[in-house]
Amino acid sequence: MSYSLHFCNHKMTLGSALGVISVLIFGMGLVEGVKAKNFQCDAVNQTSLPCLPVDYSKFELPMPTDINKISISAYIDEVMHVKEDDYSITFSCYLNVKWSDPRIHLDRDFGKEQAGVGGKGSERQTILVPVTLEMVDELWLPNVFIYNMKEFKVTNVLNKQAGLWIGTDKSILYSQAVHITFMCPMNFARFPLDTQVCKFQLGSYSYSDLKMMFETEMAGYSPPKHTNSIPLDFEINISKLSLADQTYIAGSLGNFSLAGFELVLDRHMASYLLGYYLPTGLFVMASWIGFLIPVEAIPGRMALLITLFLVLMNIFNTITTITPKTDGLTAIQVWILACIVFVFGALVEYAAILFKKQRYVSSQHRLNIKIVCKDNFKYEVQERAATSAVSLQQLAEEYWRIDKFFLISFPILFFIFNIIYWLAFIL
Template identity: 35%
Template sequence: MVIFSSHRLSSFYTNSLLILASICICGVSSDGGLYSAQLATSSPRHADREIVFDRIGLRGEHNLRCKPNTSYVWCLPPDYNQEKHPFSYFHLVNKSLPWDYEFRFVIEEISNINDKAQTMSVSMYFAVSWLEPRLQINESAAEWYEDRTGPQDQVNESPDSLKYIWYPELEIYGLEIFGRQRVLKEMSGVRIRKNKTINYELGVRITISCRMNFDDYPLDAHTCQFQVGSYYDTFETVTCTSHFIYDAERQRNLQHFILIEELPERFQTVPLPSGKYAACGFQVRLERKQMQYIVQVYLPTLLFVVVSWVSFLIKPEVVPGRMALLVTLFLVLINIFNSVREQAPISSRLNAVDLYLVVCIFLVFGALIEYAIILLLLKKRRKPRRTIDEGLKNLFNGDANQPLERRKPQSAGGVGEDESVGNGISAEDSHLDHTVPATNNRASKQSHQMMKHNDSLSAHKQALCDNIDAWSLWLSPPIFFTFNLVYWIAYSVF
């Protein structure tokens, strides 16, 4: 009985140790998502979960190799060389050069367009596929037909598997920033297809340079090309195809209308000093939204020019009102021009909005110059009646405050020589008294003649000033209307 009990006790200990060992192994497997037998050489069964675990880390490259008498979904041959290009083995799949890369772009949105930096940012899922003829495929494995392991004829693998598999060296032309999207881990994945194709996909936010011409700003439109291709291999060795998916309803509201289209044929080849390279991608058309600029810039500027024409209806004598109106409009237009210029991107010449503002400024400036000419004519009309010398003589003689017309000259017979002598005045003094009134009479006549001449001249100049205002009022609207017609037709068509 004792012996029997000891035997059962030892069996109990033995079973307990086996169970503990099993629990430890399963615990490691479930914690890290690791299958202790194979990476791709096994047929893992894990209920209710997709195979998205990291199955590489603990086992390394040797577990990707094909092993005899071991079941597998796919594996690498024992002599697999990661450094050798797959097209070196094109005979394995009865395929000739050039080798093909297939790109797929699921575009979420054009997230940003920077005019001053001339860059465009795109958020998308970037996928590239290539044929690897050295893969060993077990076409009878159940994983090719199970949804939990990926789409039909595909199995999901960890991105870490690329550490041990050849993958292409790619170049994105005009690349500024390549940002990988992350949440808890990097948003990427690898799929092995039954036809020996490897697909790598990751979420990215890419910023590329875009050649923009702002000579027509803000009536401008641009095209930006997203091009990707092989970094080392020319188009004689590697070509590519691509397609994109874009949902415009997910696009945020930007300052441009956005249209994404297939990459034109002339951009599918990139000539470089080292040779010609195949490129794939898509083209983005950008057309600036103009309503904001029409309401904020063009319409106020047009109204300011129209208001400047009111100055032609104001009498030239009303100097403060007419001058204040024109100077205020001129300064406001200058301020608008400076504000627009600060916000506008760099252009090779005067852009569209600058041209419009400059013409409007010159039209208001022309109205100001027209009024200055009228003031100059009116100033000539207001000549003083006495010269400086005459004014000084009258001032020192005490007659400055007496008009010449009010001086009553004495007649020649009013005071005789005898009377002068009788009054104690010499004959010589009497002669001088008769000479001064005669001189005053001649000056008075000359003054009357000058006043009549000035009155006739002022009437002529007044008519001339009125004609200048009238002609300016008639000519300014047609000139401005013609300019607007030519301006909008030219920038709308070209």
């Protein structure tokens, strides 16, 4: 039995095809071997470029018996999104990771060109020399883990936006232009008077602080920027992590060193104060005008209070749709509900006065039916009840005393509510 493969109308036996595939695989391995060998130190490779010893292993720590220090720098270009619906923050930055690898071999003249004429600069300070990015595949890299990471994307133009530098002190700097999205557990109970603190933390995935120590060398906006260019709902301040946030306690696995920064998000309140707080507060004050309207002017007083009540209910429904998710009521919902209660209280007060007035009018028109016999005939006689001792003038004065009481008490109660509200949600 014979098997055959057909390529481009030529007949090839199975054995020949397997031979070609073997040659291709061997050729690919040879290319990779040559590529790896280009960074190894040998007798022929006597250039000023850094090279790796023959026994170099990218799977072993640079300093197996000592603590490997990893420096992190984050030059933030822009905070692009703060998504409150899924509790995430997206920012673009230049993420730099720096560490030392004493196993790298450097030529005596390495870095002289960058230091200047005579190479004296290399003796005074560390000179970072850019090298080909392909060398990254042969170097040991720290297993960096970003806590609460949702997405990590390296930007591309014609190729990956990344760079590799090796210092004259055998330090390695690996930099990438990235977009990072991470989760931030936000609490919106004080919305829109809230301040959110989001911690961006990274460290080693598997090595404890006995083997790998992370430190934050720089965290902030890329110079000369000091603030965000994209207008967001927050004022953003960047600070370093506290000492407590620089260690992750993992129980029996040990303690893990962390680096990173804090994003402090202070919400801009001006739009909410002018758009919601001020109008609703004025609506409550407008409802107090109803206490000055005579009781007899039922259409005017009822129209005022009912209109204010419905407008506030509509504002509350609007706020409910734009408020971020939270377990209970937010600060702005508490405010508008309080305004609704004050307006509804004025409406209930007027309803109570009308009810009392209606009872008085009914008592004045109450009729008593009596049976009177006269001339052998029975007659039904209707008599009015005895006139109440309370005159209309006295009743009007009583209504005014009630309105005057609430005209004084409601502003006082609203003032006290404001003091408690702002102290509770601002301080």
